[in-house]
Amino acid sequence: MKKKDTHAYTYAYEYLRDQILNGKFEPNMKLTEEKLAEVMGISRTPVRSAIAKLEQEGLIKNKRIFSPTSTDIRHIFQVRILLEGFSSRYCARYISEEGLNSLRECVEIGHTGTQEEVMQANHQFHQIIVKETHNPLMIDTIDKMQSIIYLMRKTVVYHKRPNLIDEHAEILNAIASHDEDLAENLMVEHLKKDLEFSLNLLKV
């Protein structure tokens, strides 16, 4: 199953990440390097690197699968809201015409696409806004949260949260009309709704 055109540690990273995100591991399960290495048909060394990286991203904590509590998720969103709120404000002031068009496309797909496409477009919409800050640290920090954000997004799209796409459209409008306060506020409210919607579902 090992690909020849990529490094073993990349394979290990992606394999582990997918397994975790798709819930193939018991929550809180202990990961041992040797067993994983055997399953993947590689040695411990690349598995080690992969685990170290996933620890940095918060998917693994202390060699155990991290299954966030609702408090953990609230904490993650507290940071996310701060960074994406700022990014939206920044976009309202500085966004390029191409950026705007990309955002419009995402909203469009949100209305017409398949569930898989909507997932992707949703991700893109937020990604573009952050990228437009052109701040590598900002982009990177949000990037490292993506794995866990992905778990949320799946819930939201899969269970068809009401107004999801409409809210994107509103944010887009605020950005397009350079209304900084509105853009930030709408993004903050949008994310808070995502958060509460997901938490309610996860609790059931």
Add this chain to the structure above:
Amino acid sequence: MKKKDTHAYTYAYEYLRDQILNGKFEPNMKLTEEKLAEVMGISRTPVRSAIAKLEQEGLIKNKRIFSPTSTDIRHIFQVRILLEGFSSRYCARYISEEGLNSLRECVEIGHTGTQEEVMQANHQFHQIIVKETHNPLMIDTIDKMQSIIYLMRKTVVYHKRPNLIDEHAEILNAIASHDEDLAENLMVEHLKKDLEFSLNLLKV
């Protein structure tokens, strides 16, 4: 020089970090695992881990010493200001009495301590405020920026930026009197001044 009571990879991490922060390496210099391992008297394996961690913290980029441009530093502060501004607001609402006392102590040392103590107290002051959010991701994110922030702080303290401690005292007052807006604003302004002061000095 290797300590017996700690892991080799911890030693490697701390050694490299210190060397970088104290400017012992050429900016942009390429780090090779084998040479570093030889210098430290350990094998490549722990050196690898250390480098990987420092890459995550932004002190190394692509196996090269990262020497931030002023644009890089502005980007870092853009994120820092966002997170510490929020934390100050949060403190103004929720801080504990112990927290307040710790902050008071930091201000006190800022007035009376040696340069080394002032450095430490300055760090503590900001650290406490972030810690009081009790948000692990927030704390962790700021933590990973510390290495680079340290470079700034050294400049600010060493060159005795005017009003440094007074501004801390004002922030403390705002927090103690639960004035959220003021606490956030003062922190934001405080950090912006740090930034500009450092950038001006570094440019000379």
Add this chain to the structure above:
DNA sequence: TTGTTTAAAATTGTATACAATTATTTAAAA
């Protein structure tokens, strides 16, 4: 010169053996 191709060297990635540490089990004492 400049650019392209090939050979050599340097460096990183991976596997594996062994050492150090940590967790688990077993057995003895209270």
Add this chain to the structure above:
DNA sequence: TTTTAAATAATTGTATACAATTTTAAACAA
């Protein structure tokens, strides 16, 4: 029994050899 201590097993940390890759240098053609 319950607790403590010792022994054993499991796991992680480190060194090292070798393979794959990347970088550098050299040789040659345009």
